Amino acid sequence: MSKNEMERLVKEFLKDVKIKLPDWLKDKKEYKEILAELEDHVWSKAEELSNTGQPTLETVQVAIEQMGTPENIAKEYKRRGTPKVYITKELWPLYIKVLTILFLVIIAVNIIIPIINVIFDNISADEIVESIATGLQAGLFGSFAVVTIIFVALSMQGYFPEDFKSKKSLKDEAKQVELAKERGLAYQTKDGKPLKPFIKPVGEIIGGIVVISIGLFLFIQPIPGLNELIDPEFLLLVRFGSLFIITEGFLDMTRGLIGNRQVSTHQIIHIITIIVKLTSISIAVLMMMRPEIFPIIIYSESSDVFQNIGIKPEFYNTFRAIAALVITGIALSTIENFYNIYKLQKYRI
Amino acid sequence: MVAIIKRVKEYGSNVLISSQEFREYVEKQETEINRGISSLCILSIIKQSEEKELHGYKILKDLTNQTNEMLVIEEGTLYPILRKLEEEKIIKSRREETGRKKKFYSMTEYGERVFNHLAGFYSKLTEAIAPLFDVKVNLKQDKYLYCPMCANKIDLTNLELKFCTICGFNIEQELISRGLR
Numbered sequence: 182m183s184k185n186e187m188e189r190l191v192k193e194f195l196k197d198v199k200i201k202l203p204d205w206l207k208d209k210k211e212y213k214e215i216l217a218e219l220e221d222h223v224w225s226k227a228e229e230l231s232n233t234g235q236p237t238l239e240t241v242q243v244a245i246e247q248m249g250t251p252e253n254i255a256k257e258y259k260r261r262g263t264p265k266v267y268i269t270k271e272l273w274p275l276y277i278k279v280l281t282i283l284f285l286v287i288i289a290v291n292i293i294i295p296i297i298n299v300i301f302d303n304i305s306a307d308e309i310v311e312s313i314a315t316g317l318q319a320g321l322f323g324s325f326a327v328v329t330i331i332f333v334a335l336s337m338q339g340y341f342p343e344d345f346k347s348k349k350s351l352k353d354e355a356k357q358v359e360l361a362k363e364r365g366l367a368y369q370t371k372d373g374k375p376l377k378p379f380i381k382p383v384g385e386i387i388g389g390i391v392v393i394s395i396g397l398f399l400f401i402q403p404i405p406g407l408n409e410l411i412d413p414e415f416l417l418l419v420r421f422g423s424l425f426i427i428t429e430g431f432l433d434m435t436r437g438l439i440g441n442r443q444v445s446t447h448q449i450i451h452i453i454t455i456i457v458k459l460t461s462i463s464i465a466v467l468m469m470m471r472p473e474i475f476p477i478i479i480y481s482e483s484s485d486v487f488q489n490i491g492i493k494p495e496f497y498n499t500f501r502a503i504a505a506l507v508i509t510g511i512a513l514s515t516i517e518n519f520y521n522i523y524k525l526q527k528y529r530i
Numbered sequence: 531m532v533a534i535i536k537r538v539k540e541y542g543s544n545v546l547i548s549s550q551e552f553r554e555y556v557e558k559q560e561t562e563i564n565r566g567i568s569s570l571c572i573l574s575i576i577k578q579s580e581e582k583e584l585h586g587y588k589i590l591k592d593l594t595n596q597t598n599e600m601l602v603i604e605e606g607t608l609y610p611i612l613r614k615l616e617e618e619k620i621i622k623s624r625r626e627e628t629g630r631k632k633k634f635y636s637m638t639e640y641g642e643r644v645f646n647h648l649a650g651f652y653s654k655l656t657e658a659i660a661p662l663f664d665v666k667v668n669l670k671q672d673k674y675l676y677c678p679m680c681a682n683k684i685d686l687t688n689l690e691l692k693f694c695t696i697c698g699f700n701i702e703q704e705l706i707s708r709g710l711r
Contacts, residue, residue, distance in 0.1 A: 198606070214625075214633070218586060218609055221630045225587040226605070249604030257610030 187241045191223055194245045201255035205344040215258075223248060261339030268329075269336040276332045282438060283328060287320035289431075292397065378441040379521075379528060389434025396426035410489040412474040418464055425461035429454060444528045451518040451525075458515050462508050469504035472497040534600065535560055564601060569611055570652055571601055573645045576621060576637050583624065583636035586612060620644055647696045650676050650683030675704060686710065 195216045199207070206212050226244035227236035236244075248254070262269025268276050294316070295309045304312075343351060400423035402408050402416060432454050439446055468475065476489045492500050535556045540548050547553060575592045576584055584592070590608050593601060603611075612635055615621045620641035626632045637645065653669055654676055660667040669676065675684040677694040684691060684701065689710070692702050 215609060215613070217631065218633055219606060221585075221632055222587050222590075222605060222609075224630070247604075248606035251606075253604055254606035254610065257607045258613070260610070261614070 183238050187227075187236060187238055190238075190241055190245060191220060194223070194248070194251070195220055197251040198254050201251045203255065203259050203338045203340070205338065205340050206258055208344070219248065219254075259337065259339035262336055262341065267336065268332045271341050272332055272336055275342050276328070278438075279332075280325065280328055283324045284321060285434070285438075287324060288317065291316035291320060379525060380436060380441060380447070382437040382440045385433050385437030387437075389430045389432075389437060392430030392433060393427055394430075396423045396430055399423035399426065407478070407487075410478060410487060411476045414471070415468075415474040415476060418468055418474075422461060422464040425457055425464070428457050432457070444525050448522050448525050451522045455515045455518045458511055458518075462511055465504060465508045465511065469501050469508070472500040475500060537602075564603075567652070568601065568603060569615060570645075570648055571597065572608070572611060573615070573620065573637065573641070574649065576635055577642070577645060583634040585632045585634050589635065615641075643695060646684070647680060647682045650674075650681040653683060654681045675701060675708075677701065678704065 198219060199212060199216060202212055202215070206215070223241065223244045224236060226247065227240040228234055230240035230243055231237050262271045264270070265273055291313050295304075295312050298304050298309070298312070346354075399419050402420070408416060432450050436447055436450050472492050475492050477491055478487050478489055480486075481488050535547070535553060538547060542548075571593055572589060575589050575596065579588075579592070586608055589612075590603060590605055593603065612621065612623075616623055616635070619638055621635050622638050624634045624636070626634070653667075657667045657669055673686060675686055676682070677684060677697060677699055678701075679699040680694060680697040682694050682696040684694065686705075693699065694701055
């Protein structure tokens with residue numbers, strides 16, 4: 182009876198500890214070892230406290246008492262990361278990454294939706310600005326609040342980024358680092374990332390944003406006075422062309438956000454970029470075929486207005502030659518993507 | 531970590547210790563001080579042990595005895611600390627195959643280096659702050675050399691050592707000046 186009672190007490194204590202343990206630890210199944218170690222400690226202590234060397238109900242009770250409360254034990258397991266503004270240093274990069282991606286998506290959505298509205302509903306510029314401002318305000322603030330609360334909670338529970346990865350993927354990563362070392366590739370010992378990065382993420386992101394901005398400018402064509410002077414067919418071709426530019430910008434930015442990992446994804450993005458570039462040649466060809474719609478805007482001092490004088494027919498061939506050079510340039514620029522796909526192959530380990 | 535204040539009885543009704551506010555404040559401060567040094571003391575116990583590997587219960591017992599019951603850890607909270615040290619590759623563990631399958635802890639080679647540095651830093655720090663409390667600390671200079679650059683604790687029994695194993699500082703001059711070379 183007494184033995185059963187002692188075992189019941191110990192089991193109850195262990196059950197309480199288990200409940201209080203952080204979830205990331207329970208997921209690892211390591212908690213079984215932790216509980217076994219605590220149990221061994223309780224019995225050892227109870228044996229020592231007893232005069233006979235055999236645990237008694239009383240010594241078990243004292244031993245459990247001296248273990249500390251399950252809350253305190255669990256709290257020590259949660260005290261894991263390095264504090265940094267309520268979110269631990271370990272979770273900070275992931276937090277920034279999640280916020281960045283979310284913000285970019287929100288910004289993109291808030292820009293694309295008004296653009297669609299402009300095309301189909303013909304809404305005014307004021308309404309567009311208001312819609313973008315409201316959307317951005319609500320979206321950015323809301324997502325910032327939600328993501329921050331989640332990360333603070335995860336930090337308090339002692340989560341690390343690797344706790345979100347499966348055992349298998351962690352093993353694979355370790356294996357990749359080993360293989361990389363064998364092949365002579367320099368890898369950081371901490372996270373397995375190559376020491377010589379194959380892209381500069383910040384540069385790609387900034388470049389992507391610039392390209393998207395140019396694309397959006399060409400798509401929106403926001404200067405009505407200028408648009409009136411230009412052939413609508415040319416404006417339409419520019420608008421189509423801008424879609425390719427925006428797509429390329431997004432692809433560059435995506436590569437920047439992925440950073441120096443997921444080699445396959447980088448290769449796929451390069452393939453998509455090649456397709457986008459080659460497809461965009463069709464727009465250049467269409468323009469090359471219609472030199473008469475290409476605008477040349479000049480300022481007329483006599484009439485104090487801007488005028489579209491277009492290209493004189495005798496220069497059509499020159500125009501076509503220049504257009505052909507541009508097309509060749511676009512085609513040749515794919516070489517860089519092909520080279521990058523080839524270069525990335527070295528990082529596939 | 532158990533603060534001393536928690537174990538202190540009230541020997542009068544009007545003593546300061548009967549104030550809840552005082553108790554809580556002092557307990558918090560004592561716990562903070564203990565927290566910083568507990569890992570270092572645990573490592574020291576493991577390093578000093580003759581067996582070179584100890585199970586949790588023994589570590590705790592030795593720690594309580596060797597610190598004259600001044601540094602007392604809530605027994606259950608020892609294991610999260612050991613787990614953290616193991617995760618940081620400072621210590622490693624081995625589980626018994628039979629019986630209660632006790633887990634034994636020992637220091638890794640990397641852990642020993644980290645410990646030597648931290649122990650050196652802590653020793654020098656204790657020596658430096660001792661006058662603030664009107665206490666005298668005597669470092670065993672005949673047994674150890676504390677690297678002038680990084681405070682790494684270097685065992686003088688290793689006479690072949692020329693450079694600090696942590697920062698690479700040339701310690702030969704220091705040894706010559708002490709007449710050890």
